[in-house]
Amino acid sequence: MSVWRARSFRYAMLGQNDDVVNRWDVRIANGMRSVIDERLRALWPRVRAIAFDMDGVLYRGEQPLPAAAGLVGELQQRGIGFVMVTNNATKTPEEYAAKLARMGMTVPPERIVTSAVATRDWMRQRYERGTRVYVLGMPALEQAVYEGGYFQPAGRDADVVVNGADFTLTYEKLKIATLAIRRGADWVATNADRTLPTEEGLLPGSGAIVAALQAATDRSPVVIGKPEPAMIFRAAELLGVAPEELLVVGDRLDTDVLAGKRAGALTALVLTGVSTEQDAASGSVQPDAVIDDLSVLLDTVRGASS
Numbered sequence: 001m002s003v004w005r006a007r008s009f010r011y012a013m014l015g016q017n018d019d020v021v022n023r024w025d026v027r028i029a030n031g032m033r034s035v036i037d038e039r040l041r042a043l044w045p046r047v048r049a050i051a052f053d054m055d056g057v058l059y060r061g062e063q064p065l066p067a068a069a070g071l072v073g074e075l076q077q078r079g080i081g082f083v084m085v086t087n088n089a090t091k092t093p094e095e096y097a098a099k100l101a102r103m104g105m106t107v108p109p110e111r112i113v114t115s116a117v118a119t120r121d122w123m124r125q126r127y128e129r130g131t132r133v134y135v136l137g138m139p140a141l142e143q144a145v146y147e148g149g150y151f152q153p154a155g156r157d158a159d160v161v162v163n164g165a166d167f168t169l170t171y172e173k174l175k176i177a178t179l180a181i182r183r184g185a186d187w188v189a190t191n192a193d194r195t196l197p198t199e200e201g202l203l204p205g206s207g208a209i210v211a212a213l214q215a216a217t218d219r220s221p222v223v224i225g226k227p228e229p230a231m232i233f234r235a236a237e238l239l240g241v242a243p244e245e246l247l248v249v250g251d252r253l254d255t256d257v258l259a260g261k262r263a264g265a266l267t268a269l270v271l272t273g274v275s276t277e278q279d280a281a282s283g284s285v286q287p288d289a290v291i292d293d294l295s296v297l298l299d300t301v302r303g304a305s306s
């Protein structure tokens with residue numbers, strides 16, 4: 001079995017349909033892989049650090065994706081900085097670090113930027129200590145916002161309402177948020193993803209709660225998560241590089257790649273998640289490179305200085 005066939009087979013095992021396998025076979029036959037590699041190789045000299053999306057890039061559900069652990073190890077060995085950037089605000093960076101560790105990736109929690117953490121950091125730059133905040137979201141979001149005591153918990157008298165996805169949403173929570181926003185509170189959303197992919201299927205995400213509050217308040221929130229550029233700017237800041245020196249690697253054109261482009265970063269679409277090569281070819285969002293999986297990036301990193 002050739003390497004490529006083996007790789008295709010592995011994806012089939014991960015739940016991709018037969019089209020994927022066929023598409024790769026066609027590509028190998030046409031010798032297209034080198035063309036795609038070339039775009040990444042061409043932009044690599046401009047890259048000083050990397051921001052990875054996680055789901056669909058490093059793993060899918062509980063299943064690590066090919067070369068993810070190898071790439072993380074290689075970057076650490078070479079001293080190339082990276083951060084993980086996720087819209088998902090339902091888990092803490094510590095929980096994500098534990099998940100990555102189970103898959104052989106040792107990443108400190110400080111290198112994992114969730115939209116909850118990014119929202120908190122963004123708010124601290126804009127609101128003074130003691131600002132009263134109502135959080136409509138998961139414990140991970142409450143922890144991020146309130147930790148350190150900078151912000152003060154509040155209800156309908158809040159100065160700022162923050163919302164994310166919330167698996168224990170109640171009418172009472174919507175009511176408090178609505179009354180606060182209608183009283184003039186600022187409103188910040190961790191992200192505007194309408195759905196959240198899970199093993200059970202697509203569940204209501206932060207954007208579904210945003211939609212409910214929009215209907216009740218006739219207002220719209222400031223959105224922190226991708227495709228807004230705030231998290232990419234935060235990643236660049238953490239890594240001490242300019243946005244244009246940062247390579248954003250993601251599986252979604254409409255969030256990861258768009259956020260990267262809005263921030264002025266370099267972008268690579270990896271085809272192990274949501275967006276397809278056809279999407280990249282036909283869509284209005286054009287990544288700088290399209291790669292089959294992270295092994296292409298790993299090869300590029302290794303090839304760069306050997």
Ligand SMILES: [Mg+2]
Nearest residue numbers: 053055056251
């Ligand atoms: Mg993703």
